Amino acid sequence: MSGDYEDKPQPLIEHLIELRRRLMWAVGAFFVAFLVCFYFAKGLFNILVLPFKWAVSWAGISHRNVELIYTAPQEFFFTQIKVAMFGALVIAFPVIAQQIYKFVAPGLYKNERAAFLPFLIASPILFLIGAALVYFFFTPMVMWFFLAMEQGGGDGQVSIQLLPKVSEYLGLIMSLIFAFGLVFQLPVVSSLLVRAGFITAQTLVDKRKYAIVIAFVAAAVLTPPDPISQIGLALPTILLYEIAIYTARLIERQRAGATEESDSEDEDVAQVPPSQEADNKA
Structure with missing residues (x-):
């Protein structure tokens, strides 16, 4: 199977060899990106802590140092590994997507490749939009909500301060990023299903009320138990569902336009008299 996307049949062994080659490129890109990200893991983690710092400023306690703790000797080490894996997946995704496309493309017709390629480009862009929304808005809002529960310790009260564990904070922001990133794939997935003929726009309209309920249930499961993040995920999901209907x-x-154009061309050909057709050929 060559890189020219030939449509001729290939033996099973060649498909397996091609699959192994694509997997090697994808895994290799991920491994190289992982090593680079692990070297800069602490710096990357400090970047992920910036939303927490913004929340501290919003809460009016900017005089307090932003502190995170770890309670097990190996906790921060494994947190750095998770940060490196997360960064490696983001960096290596273009290579992984390219290898997936190169493996799938030989089995597609030219018009199917032309239809599939825009979705392959739109998917990471929509994921990054969802991740940016989490990083710059929802994570600071969530942390501000939890910081508002602190207790100063005056007038006989016990001082209670938020000191997140590094692993729990990373788990929170990663779960939010993945949740929003996956939700933002809704227009892409629905468009592919419509092109494949599995669903129609009318089906999406008829199932709208169920989609709204599912959006709030999924938001309650995927986000922390606070109303800000739950509503913040449910509302974009509903909006994206409406965009999916429009798409x-x-x-x-x-x-429908392409079908009508094809039918009209067939009618024009059928209406040509045999004598005129012979003259045209001559």
Whole structure:
């Protein structure tokens, strides 16, 4: 199977060899990115802590130092490994996506490749938009909500301060990023299903009320137990569902237009008299 995406049949062994080659490139890119990210793991973790610092400023306690703790000797080490894996996945994703496309493309027609490629480009862009929304807005809002529960310790009260563990903070921000990133794939997934003929725009409209309920349930499961993050995930999900409906209608409209154009061309050919067709050939 060559890089020219030939459509001729290939033996099973060649498919397996090609799959191994693509996996080696994908795993190699991830491994190299992991080594680089692990070397800069502490710096990357400090970047992820910036939303916590913004929340401290919003809470009006900027005089207090931002502190995170770890309670097990190996905890911060494994946290750095998770940070490196997270960064490596983001950095290596273009290479991984390219290898997936190169493996799948030979089995697609040219028009299917042209239709598949925009979705392959849109998917990481939408994921990054969701991740940016989490990093710059929702994580500071969530941390501000939890910081508001602190107790100063005056007038006979016990001083209670938020000191997150490094692993728990990383788990929180990673879960939010993945949750929002996956939700932002909704237009891409729905558009592919419409193109494949599995669903229609009318199906999405009919299931809207169920989608709204599922959006709030998923937000309650995927986010921390606070109303800010739950509503913050549910509302974009509903908005993206509406965008998915609009995109599905556009795809169906384009498909209908192409069908009408093809039918009109067939009618024009059928209406040409045999004598005129012979003259045209001559």
